[in-house]
Amino acid sequence: MHCLPTAIPEVMILEPQVFRDARGFFMETFHEEKFAALGLPTRFVQDNHSASRRGVLRGLHYQIQQAQGKLVRVISGEVFDVAVDLRRSSPTFGQWVGEVLSAENHRMMWIPAGFAHGFLVLSDWAEVLYKTTDFYAPQWERTLLWNDPAVGVRWLISPGEQPLLSEKDQRGLPLSQCETYP
Numbered sequence: 542m543h544c545l546p547t548a549i550p551e552v553m554i555l556e557p558q559v560f561r562d563a564r565g566f567f568m569e570t571f572h573e574e575k576f577a578a579l580g581l582p583t584r585f586v587q588d589n590h591s592a593s594r595r596g597v598l599r600g601l602h603y604q605i606q607q608a609q610g611k612l613v614r615v616i617s618g619e620v621f622d623v624a625v626d627l628r629r630s631s632p633t634f635g636q637w638v639g640e641v642l643s644a645e646n647h648r649m650m651w652i653p654a655g656f657a658h659g660f661l662v663l664s665d666w667a668e669v670l671y672k673t674t675d676f677y678a679p680q681w682e683r684t685l686l687w688n689d690p691a692v693g694v695r696w697l698i699s700p701g702e703q704p705l706l707s708e709k710d711q712r713g714l715p716l717s718q719c720e721t722y723p
């Protein structure tokens with residue numbers, strides 16, 4: 542498992558070693574001892590799987606209590622995966638990182654608790670799997686507005702193109718009105 546830093550030190554890109562042969566490939570996507578050696582959490586309590594069509598944007602989501610660390614990967618298609626730092630005491634508060642995760646590049650993004658998370662689907666269809674360090678708690682769930690200019694995520698979207706959002710995500714709040722972490 543290679544660990545690549547991002548512009549926000551606590552957010553990491555993980556590249557599993559992929560063993561290819563005539564049958565296809567094999568890779569480890571979670572290994573307790575290797576994760577511990579990399580300083581990553583080893584206790585995950587929920588596995589999630591979502592599928593979305595091209596242009597769908599989910600996010601930017603976070604839970605203000607029961608904050609979830611997320612280990613995200615793509616098993617079909619391609620997404621632009623984004624994390625926004627919502628920790629007020631952090632030198633990178635309000636900053637974002639984005640990375641293309643795809644079934645081809647096998648990359649995973651580790652997003653610690655304290656971040657909002659979302660993704661835009663770049664392929665006709667994409668299936669995203671992610672492990673979380675705490676349970677889904679809808680009463681604590683919040684949505685940071687995907688296109689808040691104060692955050693300025695450069696989504697890989699053509700000018701004039703509108704992503705497909707849930708009603709909840711259309712009602713996301715700008716950072717200035719969001720509850721954030723200490």
Ligand SMILES: Cc1cn([C@H]2C[C@H](O)[C@@H](COP(=O)(O)OP(=O)(O)O[C@H]3O[C@@H](C)C(=O)[C@@H](O)[C@H]3O)O2)c(=O)[nH]c1=O
Binds near residue numbers: 591599603611658
């Ligand atoms: C996230 C989640 C949703 N649900 C249900 C609630 C709802 O009826 C349905 C769809 O929920 P949502 O519209 O919130 O799904 P979605 O927009 O895919 O939400 C997810 O977005 C990505 C970006 C994340 O980071 C996740 O943590 C999660 O917030 O699934 C669960 O039962 N458990 C869960 O853990």
